[in-house]
Amino acid sequence: MRATREPAPPDPPVRTSIAWIDALGAAFVRSRRALQLATGVFLVLLGLYLGKARIELLLDGVRTTGRIVAYEQRLMPTSGTSTARTLAFMPVVEFQTAAHSVRFTDWLGSSVAAARNESVPVVYRRTDPSVAMIDRRVGNWLPWAPILALGLFLSLDALRAYIARRRST
DSSP states (O other): OOOOOOOOOOOOOOOOOOHHHHHHHHHHHHHHHHHHHHHHHHHHHHHHHHHHHHHHHHHHEEEEEEEEEEEEEEEEESSSSOOOEEEEEEEEEEEEOSSOEEEEEOSOOBSSOOOTTOEEEEEEESSOTTSEEEOOTTGGGTTHHHHHHHHHHHHHHHHHHHHHHHHHO
16 A cells, blocks of 8 residues: 655745835835826926927917028937937028028938928027927927926826825725
8 A cells, every 4th residue: 555645735935024125115105106296297397398499489489481501510429328429410491580581500400411492391489580490290399298298197197196095095
């Protein structure tokens, strides 16, 4: 006759409790919405800072047509952490207001100089026509609008969670 062995009971889960890790985890859980709100507010302010001139032009700018008269060469960093630089061609645009002719260098360049005398849509500040940009449908909203939208989402979600928590208690 064979002897049957019963399976050994499973080992108890190993739990190493270090008080400060537990306290840090609990503090993080309690403050995650505050961290989310702070991050959201920071991103909203950053988006507004980066897009200040473009937002102003989009809301109250005067639209007209200009033409590219030249290209200004600039050395631009290839990435935020790199010291390497690449050559960019920034379009110099000329347009007419009621009073005089205005030239500006657009903020967005390319790696090649395109054709001169090309007609482009322009948006400029009514009170100071030297503040202007080429009117690009999507380019007008980059990079500031996605940053602003993410900040608004994080902020509103944190506030929603805070209000829901207050109502449930």
